[in-house]
Amino acid sequence: MVMIDESTARAEIICANAPEGMLAELTHRCPLQCAYCSNPIELERVNHEMTTAEWKSVFTQAAEMGVLQIHLSGGEPTLRTDLEEIVAHTSALGLYSNLITAAVTIDRARLARLVDCGLDHVQISFQDADPENSNRIGNIKGGFDKKIAVAGWLAEMDVPLTVNAPMHRQNIDNLEAVIDLAERLGAIRLEVAHVQYYGWALKNRAALMPTYAQTMRSAEIVARAQERLKGIMGIDFVVPDYYALTPKPCMGGWASRFLNVTPSGKVLPCHAAESIAGLKFDNVRERRLRDIWMDSTAFNAFRGTEWMREPCRTCDRREIDFGGCRCQAFAVTGNAANADPACAKSSFNLGLVAMAEREAETAPPPFVYRRFQKAVV
Protein backbone atom coordinates (compact mmCIF):
# COMPACT_ATOMS: atom_id res chain seq x y z
CA MET A 1 0.00 0.00 0.00
CA VAL A 2 1.26 3.47 -0.79
CA MET A 3 1.20 5.80 2.14
CA ILE A 4 0.64 9.42 1.31
CA ASP A 5 2.52 11.57 3.71
CA GLU A 6 0.30 14.58 3.94
CA SER A 7 2.70 16.73 5.87
CA THR A 8 5.38 16.30 3.19
CA ALA A 9 2.94 17.03 0.38
CA ARG A 10 1.84 20.17 2.16
CA ALA A 11 5.42 21.26 2.79
CA GLU A 12 6.19 20.95 -0.92
CA ILE A 13 3.25 23.13 -1.87
CA ILE A 14 4.34 25.74 0.62
CA CYS A 15 7.92 25.71 -0.62
CA ALA A 16 6.94 26.37 -4.20
CA ASN A 17 5.03 29.48 -3.11
CA ALA A 18 7.15 30.44 -0.16
CA PRO A 19 8.73 33.86 0.15
CA GLU A 20 12.43 34.04 -0.73
CA GLY A 21 13.22 36.95 1.54
CA MET A 22 12.31 37.95 5.05
CA LEU A 23 12.88 41.24 6.80
CA ALA A 24 13.38 40.83 10.54
CA GLU A 25 12.88 44.05 12.46
CA LEU A 26 14.79 42.96 15.54
CA THR A 27 14.06 46.15 17.44
CA HIS A 28 12.52 49.54 16.82
CA ARG A 29 15.10 51.22 19.06
CA CYS A 30 17.47 53.42 17.06
CA PRO A 31 20.08 56.05 17.89
CA LEU A 32 19.07 58.00 14.78
CA GLN A 33 15.78 59.83 14.31
CA CYS A 34 15.46 60.10 10.54
CA ALA A 35 12.34 61.94 9.49
CA TYR A 36 11.89 59.65 6.46
CA CYS A 37 11.80 56.41 8.42
CA SER A 38 9.31 53.88 7.08
CA ASN A 39 8.67 52.43 10.53
CA PRO A 40 5.17 53.02 11.86
CA ILE A 41 4.47 56.12 13.94
CA GLU A 42 3.58 53.77 16.80
CA LEU A 43 7.00 52.22 17.41
CA GLU A 44 7.14 48.98 19.38
CA ARG A 45 8.77 49.24 22.79
CA VAL A 46 11.67 47.23 24.14
CA ASN A 47 9.56 45.30 26.66
CA HIS A 48 7.46 43.91 23.78
CA GLU A 49 10.48 42.67 21.81
CA MET A 50 10.80 38.96 21.17
CA THR A 51 13.42 36.99 23.09
CA THR A 52 16.45 35.37 21.52
CA ALA A 53 14.72 31.98 21.61
CA GLU A 54 11.61 33.38 19.94
CA TRP A 55 13.64 34.95 17.13
CA LYS A 56 15.62 31.74 16.63
CA SER A 57 12.39 29.81 16.26
CA VAL A 58 11.15 32.34 13.68
CA PHE A 59 14.32 31.88 11.60
CA THR A 60 14.10 28.11 11.84
CA GLN A 61 10.49 28.21 10.64
CA ALA A 62 11.45 30.61 7.86
CA ALA A 63 14.24 28.35 6.61
CA GLU A 64 11.93 25.34 6.74
CA MET A 65 9.32 27.01 4.59
CA GLY A 66 11.84 28.07 1.94
CA VAL A 67 13.14 31.52 2.86
CA LEU A 68 16.68 31.96 1.48
CA GLN A 69 17.74 35.43 2.54
CA ILE A 70 17.14 37.32 5.72
CA HIS A 71 17.55 41.01 6.28
CA LEU A 72 18.35 41.88 9.87
CA SER A 73 16.94 45.31 10.35
CA GLY A 74 15.16 47.59 12.79
CA GLY A 75 15.34 50.27 14.09
CA GLU A 76 18.97 49.54 14.68
CA PRO A 77 19.61 45.76 14.86
CA THR A 78 23.01 46.10 16.55
CA LEU A 79 21.24 47.36 19.68
CA ARG A 80 20.20 43.74 20.25
CA THR A 81 22.98 42.31 22.43
CA ASP A 82 22.09 38.82 21.16
CA LEU A 83 22.81 39.70 17.51
CA GLU A 84 25.85 37.36 17.40
CA GLU A 85 23.74 34.44 18.58
CA ILE A 86 21.04 35.27 16.03
CA VAL A 87 23.54 35.53 13.16
CA ALA A 88 25.21 32.26 14.14
CA HIS A 89 21.80 30.58 14.16
CA THR A 90 20.77 31.89 10.72
CA SER A 91 24.14 30.94 9.33
CA ALA A 92 23.79 27.37 10.64
CA LEU A 93 20.42 27.22 8.88
CA GLY A 94 22.11 28.14 5.57
CA LEU A 95 20.30 31.47 5.33
CA TYR A 96 22.08 34.32 3.56
CA SER A 97 22.26 37.13 6.07
CA ASN A 98 22.22 40.85 5.45
CA LEU A 99 22.69 43.37 8.26
CA ILE A 100 20.92 46.67 7.64
CA THR A 101 22.51 49.17 9.97
CA ALA A 102 23.11 52.86 10.52
CA ALA A 103 26.62 51.79 11.65
CA VAL A 104 26.95 54.23 14.54
CA THR A 105 26.72 51.71 17.39
CA ILE A 106 29.20 49.02 16.43
CA ASP A 107 32.93 48.75 17.07
CA ARG A 108 35.54 46.78 15.19
CA ALA A 109 35.66 43.85 17.58
CA ARG A 110 31.92 43.30 17.45
CA LEU A 111 31.85 43.56 13.68
CA ALA A 112 34.60 40.92 13.51
CA ARG A 113 32.59 38.67 15.83
CA LEU A 114 29.49 38.99 13.63
CA VAL A 115 31.54 38.12 10.56
CA ASP A 116 32.96 35.10 12.42
CA CYS A 117 29.39 34.06 13.21
CA GLY A 118 28.69 33.96 9.47
CA LEU A 119 27.35 37.39 8.54
CA ASP A 120 27.31 37.59 4.73
CA HIS A 121 26.67 41.20 3.82
CA VAL A 122 26.22 44.63 5.38
CA GLN A 123 24.14 47.55 4.25
CA ILE A 124 24.97 50.96 5.72
CA SER A 125 22.64 53.92 5.38
CA PHE A 126 24.14 57.33 4.66
CA GLN A 127 21.94 60.37 5.17
CA ASP A 128 24.20 62.51 2.96
CA ALA A 129 27.81 62.73 1.74
CA ASP A 130 28.15 65.96 3.67
CA PRO A 131 28.93 65.05 7.31
CA GLU A 132 27.10 67.97 8.84
CA ASN A 133 23.93 67.55 6.84
CA SER A 134 24.09 63.78 7.34
CA ASN A 135 24.18 64.21 11.11
CA ARG A 136 21.42 66.80 10.97
CA ILE A 137 19.07 64.57 8.98
CA GLY A 138 19.62 61.62 11.32
CA ASN A 139 19.68 64.00 14.30
CA ILE A 140 22.87 62.43 15.66
CA LYS A 141 26.21 63.97 16.56
CA GLY A 142 29.32 62.38 15.08
CA GLY A 143 27.38 59.64 13.30
CA PHE A 144 28.96 60.22 9.91
CA ASP A 145 32.54 59.53 11.01
CA LYS A 146 31.49 56.29 12.64
CA LYS A 147 29.84 55.10 9.44
CA ILE A 148 33.03 55.82 7.49
CA ALA A 149 35.05 53.82 10.01
CA VAL A 150 32.72 50.82 9.81
CA ALA A 151 32.85 50.86 6.01
CA GLY A 152 36.65 50.80 6.25
CA TRP A 153 36.61 47.78 8.56
CA LEU A 154 34.30 45.94 6.20
CA ALA A 155 36.74 46.51 3.35
CA GLU A 156 39.59 45.15 5.50
CA MET A 157 37.52 42.08 6.36
CA ASP A 158 36.44 41.58 2.72
CA VAL A 159 32.78 41.79 3.66
CA PRO A 160 30.63 43.21 0.87
CA LEU A 161 29.07 46.59 1.51
CA THR A 162 25.94 48.16 0.10
CA VAL A 163 25.53 51.87 0.68
CA ASN A 164 21.92 52.89 1.06
CA ALA A 165 21.18 56.53 0.41
CA PRO A 166 17.59 57.63 0.90
CA MET A 167 17.13 60.74 -1.24
CA HIS A 168 14.83 63.71 -0.73
CA ARG A 169 14.84 67.48 -1.20
CA GLN A 170 17.30 68.06 1.66
CA ASN A 171 20.14 65.98 0.18
CA ILE A 172 19.28 65.39 -3.47
CA ASP A 173 21.57 68.14 -4.74
CA ASN A 174 24.51 66.21 -3.26
CA LEU A 175 23.75 63.04 -5.21
CA GLU A 176 27.00 63.12 -7.17
CA ALA A 177 29.00 63.36 -3.96
CA VAL A 178 27.02 60.45 -2.50
CA ILE A 179 27.93 58.30 -5.50
CA ASP A 180 31.61 59.27 -5.16
CA LEU A 181 31.54 58.47 -1.46
CA ALA A 182 30.09 55.00 -2.05
CA GLU A 183 32.68 54.30 -4.72
CA ARG A 184 35.53 55.38 -2.47
CA LEU A 185 34.23 53.26 0.37
CA GLY A 186 34.53 50.24 -1.90
CA ALA A 187 30.80 49.48 -1.93
CA ILE A 188 29.76 46.79 -4.38
CA ARG A 189 26.28 48.27 -4.53
CA LEU A 190 24.66 51.62 -4.00
CA GLU A 191 20.95 52.09 -3.51
CA VAL A 192 19.75 55.53 -4.43
CA ALA A 193 16.22 55.36 -3.14
CA HIS A 194 13.86 58.27 -3.31
CA VAL A 195 11.89 58.29 -0.09
CA GLN A 196 8.53 56.51 -0.22
CA TYR A 197 5.78 58.24 1.66
CA TYR A 198 4.32 56.21 4.49
CA GLY A 199 5.07 56.03 8.23
CA TRP A 200 7.26 58.89 9.38
CA ALA A 201 8.03 59.93 5.82
CA LEU A 202 4.37 60.67 5.18
CA LYS A 203 4.25 62.87 8.26
CA ASN A 204 7.29 64.72 6.88
CA ARG A 205 6.33 64.70 3.22
CA ALA A 206 6.46 68.48 2.74
CA ALA A 207 9.95 68.57 4.27
CA LEU A 208 11.13 65.79 1.94
CA MET A 209 9.41 66.14 -1.43
CA PRO A 210 11.83 67.15 -4.21
CA THR A 211 10.75 69.18 -7.22
CA TYR A 212 10.11 67.58 -10.58
CA ALA A 213 13.28 69.17 -11.94
CA GLN A 214 15.41 67.82 -9.07
CA THR A 215 13.92 64.38 -9.59
CA MET A 216 14.65 64.29 -13.31
CA ARG A 217 18.18 65.52 -12.70
CA SER A 218 18.79 62.74 -10.18
CA ALA A 219 17.70 60.15 -12.77
CA GLU A 220 20.20 61.56 -15.27
CA ILE A 221 23.03 61.56 -12.73
CA VAL A 222 22.33 57.94 -11.83
CA ALA A 223 22.19 56.86 -15.48
CA ARG A 224 25.58 58.46 -16.15
CA ALA A 225 27.13 56.92 -13.05
CA GLN A 226 25.76 53.47 -13.92
CA GLU A 227 27.52 53.70 -17.26
CA ARG A 228 30.80 54.94 -15.76
CA LEU A 229 30.84 52.43 -12.91
CA LYS A 230 29.83 49.35 -14.85
CA GLY A 231 31.57 46.32 -13.35
CA ILE A 232 32.80 48.39 -10.39
CA MET A 233 29.72 49.34 -8.40
CA GLY A 234 26.11 48.51 -9.16
CA ILE A 235 23.59 51.29 -8.63
CA ASP A 236 19.94 50.54 -7.96
CA PHE A 237 17.63 53.47 -8.37
CA VAL A 238 14.22 53.74 -6.77
CA VAL A 239 12.33 56.50 -8.53
CA PRO A 240 10.02 58.81 -6.64
CA ASP A 241 6.78 57.61 -8.08
CA TYR A 242 4.76 60.78 -7.46
CA TYR A 243 6.29 62.08 -10.69
CA ALA A 244 6.08 58.85 -12.71
CA LEU A 245 3.25 57.79 -15.03
CA THR A 246 3.07 54.19 -13.87
CA PRO A 247 3.52 53.15 -10.26
CA LYS A 248 6.45 51.29 -8.85
CA PRO A 249 5.57 47.58 -8.81
CA CYS A 250 4.72 46.15 -5.46
CA MET A 251 7.58 43.69 -5.05
CA GLY A 252 6.38 40.64 -6.96
CA GLY A 253 2.91 41.35 -5.63
CA TRP A 254 1.53 41.57 -2.11
CA ALA A 255 2.25 38.42 -0.08
CA SER A 256 4.02 36.81 -2.98
CA ARG A 257 7.75 36.89 -2.34
CA PHE A 258 8.41 38.61 0.92
CA LEU A 259 7.43 38.89 4.54
CA ASN A 260 8.31 41.10 7.46
CA VAL A 261 8.39 40.29 11.17
CA THR A 262 8.18 43.16 13.66
CA PRO A 263 10.05 43.34 16.99
CA SER A 264 7.06 41.95 18.87
CA GLY A 265 6.42 39.14 16.36
CA LYS A 266 3.69 40.57 14.16
CA VAL A 267 3.97 39.22 10.64
CA LEU A 268 3.39 41.71 7.84
CA PRO A 269 3.23 41.29 4.06
CA CYS A 270 5.38 44.41 3.75
CA HIS A 271 7.23 46.69 6.12
CA ALA A 272 4.69 49.49 5.78
CA ALA A 273 1.55 47.35 5.91
CA GLU A 274 0.56 48.50 9.38
CA SER A 275 -0.21 51.91 7.93
CA ILE A 276 -3.32 50.35 6.34
CA ALA A 277 -6.07 50.76 8.91
CA GLY A 278 -8.37 47.80 9.40
CA LEU A 279 -5.94 45.04 8.49
CA LYS A 280 -5.32 42.56 11.28
CA PHE A 281 -1.88 41.01 11.59
CA ASP A 282 -1.17 37.63 13.15
CA ASN A 283 1.73 37.09 15.53
CA VAL A 284 4.37 34.33 15.48
CA ARG A 285 3.94 34.09 19.21
CA GLU A 286 0.48 32.66 18.49
CA ARG A 287 0.62 30.98 15.07
CA ARG A 288 3.21 29.21 12.99
CA LEU A 289 4.90 31.34 10.36
CA ARG A 290 3.78 29.14 7.48
CA ASP A 291 0.15 29.25 8.59
CA ILE A 292 0.30 33.01 8.74
CA TRP A 293 1.87 33.11 5.28
CA MET A 294 -0.75 30.78 3.82
CA ASP A 295 -3.95 31.69 5.63
CA SER A 296 -3.90 34.99 7.48
CA THR A 297 -6.41 37.63 6.41
CA ALA A 298 -3.79 40.35 5.99
CA PHE A 299 -1.75 38.19 3.60
CA ASN A 300 -4.79 37.11 1.60
CA ALA A 301 -6.33 40.59 1.46
CA PHE A 302 -4.42 41.71 -1.66
CA ARG A 303 -2.85 38.50 -2.90
CA GLY A 304 -3.10 37.89 -6.65
CA THR A 305 -5.44 40.11 -8.67
CA GLU A 306 -8.93 39.10 -7.50
CA TRP A 307 -9.23 42.00 -5.07
CA MET A 308 -8.65 44.60 -7.74
CA ARG A 309 -11.19 47.16 -8.93
CA GLU A 310 -11.08 49.48 -11.90
CA PRO A 311 -8.84 50.76 -13.38
CA CYS A 312 -6.51 47.90 -12.34
CA ARG A 313 -8.96 45.01 -12.84
CA THR A 314 -8.89 45.28 -16.63
CA CYS A 315 -5.47 46.90 -17.03
CA ASP A 316 -2.80 44.99 -18.94
CA ARG A 317 -0.19 46.01 -16.38
CA ARG A 318 -1.99 44.36 -13.48
CA GLU A 319 0.47 41.48 -13.29
CA ILE A 320 3.46 43.76 -13.88
CA ASP A 321 2.98 46.30 -11.11
CA PHE A 322 0.15 44.56 -9.19
CA GLY A 323 -1.70 47.86 -8.95
CA GLY A 324 1.30 49.56 -7.33
CA CYS A 325 1.60 50.16 -3.63
CA ARG A 326 -1.30 49.23 -1.29
CA CYS A 327 0.09 51.44 1.45
CA GLN A 328 0.23 54.48 -0.79
CA ALA A 329 -3.24 53.74 -2.16
CA PHE A 330 -4.54 53.75 1.39
CA ALA A 331 -2.57 56.81 2.51
CA VAL A 332 -3.77 58.96 -0.37
CA THR A 333 -7.17 57.58 -1.39
CA GLY A 334 -8.37 56.10 1.89
CA ASN A 335 -8.92 52.67 0.33
CA ALA A 336 -6.07 50.20 -0.08
CA ALA A 337 -7.91 48.39 -2.92
CA ASN A 338 -7.75 51.44 -5.18
CA ALA A 339 -5.05 51.82 -7.82
CA ASP A 340 -1.88 53.40 -6.52
CA PRO A 341 -2.46 57.16 -6.93
CA ALA A 342 0.99 57.37 -8.54
CA CYS A 343 -0.65 55.72 -11.57
CA ALA A 344 -1.80 58.15 -14.28
CA LYS A 345 -5.03 56.09 -14.58
CA SER A 346 -5.97 56.82 -10.97
CA SER A 347 -8.50 59.60 -10.51
CA PHE A 348 -6.37 60.81 -7.61
CA ASN A 349 -3.23 61.21 -9.73
CA LEU A 350 -3.60 64.83 -10.87
CA GLY A 351 -4.31 66.00 -7.35
CA LEU A 352 -1.33 64.05 -6.05
CA VAL A 353 1.11 65.51 -8.55
CA ALA A 354 -0.19 69.04 -7.98
CA MET A 355 0.16 68.59 -4.22
CA ALA A 356 3.73 67.26 -4.61
CA GLU A 357 4.71 70.20 -6.78
CA ARG A 358 3.15 72.65 -4.37
CA GLU A 359 4.95 71.13 -1.38
CA ALA A 360 8.26 70.95 -3.20
CA GLU A 361 8.12 74.61 -4.12
CA THR A 362 7.31 75.86 -0.64
CA ALA A 363 10.07 76.26 1.96
CA PRO A 364 10.44 72.95 3.85
CA PRO A 365 8.86 72.83 7.31
CA PRO A 366 11.10 71.58 10.15
CA PHE A 367 11.50 67.80 10.45
CA VAL A 368 9.31 65.84 12.82
CA TYR A 369 12.05 63.50 14.02
CA ARG A 370 11.31 59.80 14.51
CA ARG A 371 10.76 59.22 18.22
CA PHE A 372 8.85 56.99 20.55
CA GLN A 373 5.50 58.59 21.40
CA LYS A 374 5.02 59.77 24.92
CA ALA A 375 2.38 58.55 27.34
CA VAL A 376 1.84 55.02 26.13
CA VAL A 377 0.27 52.79 28.71
Place this chain on the structure above:
Amino acid sequence: MAETAQYTPRTRLIITEATRPALRRFVRLHHDAGRGRTVLLAPERIVEPDEIAVDVLKLCDGSISLGAIAVELAKTYDAPELDIRADITDLLQDLADKGYIKDHSIGDDR
Protein backbone atom coordinates in the same frame (compact mmCIF):
# COMPACT_ATOMS: atom_id res chain seq x y z
CA MET B 1 38.36 62.04 5.11
CA ALA B 2 40.89 59.51 6.20
CA GLU B 3 40.09 56.90 3.58
CA THR B 4 40.90 59.17 0.63
CA ALA B 5 44.64 58.84 1.28
CA GLN B 6 44.89 55.12 0.43
CA TYR B 7 42.14 55.14 -2.16
CA THR B 8 42.97 53.49 -5.46
CA PRO B 9 40.17 53.43 -8.00
CA ARG B 10 38.80 50.00 -8.71
CA THR B 11 38.65 48.70 -12.27
CA ARG B 12 36.25 46.46 -14.15
CA LEU B 13 37.24 42.80 -14.43
CA ILE B 14 37.27 41.80 -18.08
CA ILE B 15 36.72 38.08 -18.64
CA THR B 16 39.01 36.42 -21.20
CA GLU B 17 40.11 32.92 -22.09
CA ALA B 18 42.96 33.24 -19.61
CA THR B 19 40.77 34.24 -16.67
CA ARG B 20 40.80 31.72 -13.82
CA PRO B 21 37.35 32.51 -12.47
CA ALA B 22 36.00 31.83 -9.01
CA LEU B 23 33.03 33.12 -7.10
CA ARG B 24 33.81 35.84 -4.59
CA ARG B 25 33.71 34.64 -1.02
CA PHE B 26 30.35 36.24 -0.33
CA VAL B 27 28.51 34.64 -3.25
CA ARG B 28 27.19 31.15 -2.61
CA LEU B 29 25.99 28.49 -5.00
CA HIS B 30 23.13 27.08 -2.98
CA HIS B 31 20.96 24.03 -3.55
CA ASP B 32 17.41 25.23 -2.94
CA ALA B 33 15.91 21.86 -2.02
CA GLY B 34 12.40 23.19 -1.46
CA ARG B 35 12.10 24.47 -5.01
CA GLY B 36 14.32 21.84 -6.66
CA ARG B 37 16.83 24.26 -8.16
CA THR B 38 20.26 25.76 -7.64
CA VAL B 39 20.57 29.47 -6.97
CA LEU B 40 23.30 32.01 -6.41
CA LEU B 41 22.86 33.81 -3.12
CA ALA B 42 24.42 37.25 -3.30
CA PRO B 43 24.01 40.61 -1.58
CA GLU B 44 20.32 41.52 -1.86
CA ARG B 45 19.95 39.24 -4.87
CA ILE B 46 18.95 35.71 -5.67
CA VAL B 47 20.09 34.71 -9.15
CA GLU B 48 18.72 31.57 -10.78
CA PRO B 49 21.29 30.25 -13.25
CA ASP B 50 20.16 27.69 -15.84
CA GLU B 51 21.53 24.14 -15.74
CA ILE B 52 24.49 24.82 -18.01
CA ALA B 53 25.42 27.90 -16.03
CA VAL B 54 25.36 25.81 -12.86
CA ASP B 55 27.78 23.35 -14.49
CA VAL B 56 30.05 26.25 -15.42
CA LEU B 57 29.97 27.72 -11.94
CA LYS B 58 30.82 24.37 -10.36
CA LEU B 59 34.07 24.42 -12.34
CA CYS B 60 34.87 27.99 -11.31
CA ASP B 61 37.17 27.28 -8.38
CA GLY B 62 40.05 29.49 -9.45
CA SER B 63 42.25 26.54 -10.42
CA ILE B 64 41.50 26.33 -14.14
CA SER B 65 41.15 28.90 -16.89
CA LEU B 66 38.00 29.77 -18.76
CA GLY B 67 39.58 28.22 -21.85
CA ALA B 68 40.04 24.92 -20.01
CA ILE B 69 36.49 25.04 -18.67
CA ALA B 70 35.24 25.45 -22.25
CA VAL B 71 37.22 22.43 -23.40
CA GLU B 72 35.77 20.32 -20.62
CA LEU B 73 32.15 21.40 -21.15
CA ALA B 74 32.45 21.06 -24.94
CA LYS B 75 33.12 17.36 -24.26
CA THR B 76 30.30 17.01 -21.74
CA TYR B 77 27.75 18.62 -24.02
CA ASP B 78 29.29 17.40 -27.26
CA ALA B 79 29.12 20.96 -28.63
CA PRO B 80 31.56 23.22 -30.52
CA GLU B 81 34.19 24.57 -28.15
CA LEU B 82 34.07 28.06 -29.68
CA ASP B 83 30.34 28.42 -29.02
CA ILE B 84 30.68 27.16 -25.48
CA ARG B 85 33.56 29.52 -24.81
CA ALA B 86 31.57 32.49 -26.08
CA ASP B 87 28.60 31.53 -23.90
CA ILE B 88 30.75 31.10 -20.81
CA THR B 89 32.47 34.43 -21.42
CA ASP B 90 29.11 36.21 -21.63
CA LEU B 91 27.81 34.49 -18.52
CA LEU B 92 30.89 35.23 -16.45
CA GLN B 93 31.21 38.81 -17.69
CA ASP B 94 27.65 39.41 -16.62
CA LEU B 95 28.34 37.98 -13.16
CA ALA B 96 31.67 39.84 -12.95
CA ASP B 97 29.82 43.08 -13.66
CA LYS B 98 27.64 42.34 -10.66
CA GLY B 99 30.83 41.99 -8.60
CA TYR B 100 30.49 38.23 -8.03
CA ILE B 101 33.61 36.94 -9.81
CA LYS B 102 37.32 37.16 -9.04
CA ASP B 103 40.22 36.16 -11.25
CA HIS B 104 42.96 34.00 -9.74
CA SER B 105 45.19 34.44 -12.78
CA ILE B 106 45.85 38.04 -11.71
CA GLY B 107 46.32 37.23 -8.06
CA ASP B 108 42.85 38.37 -7.05
CA ASP B 109 42.15 35.49 -4.71
CA ARG B 110 40.37 36.94 -1.73
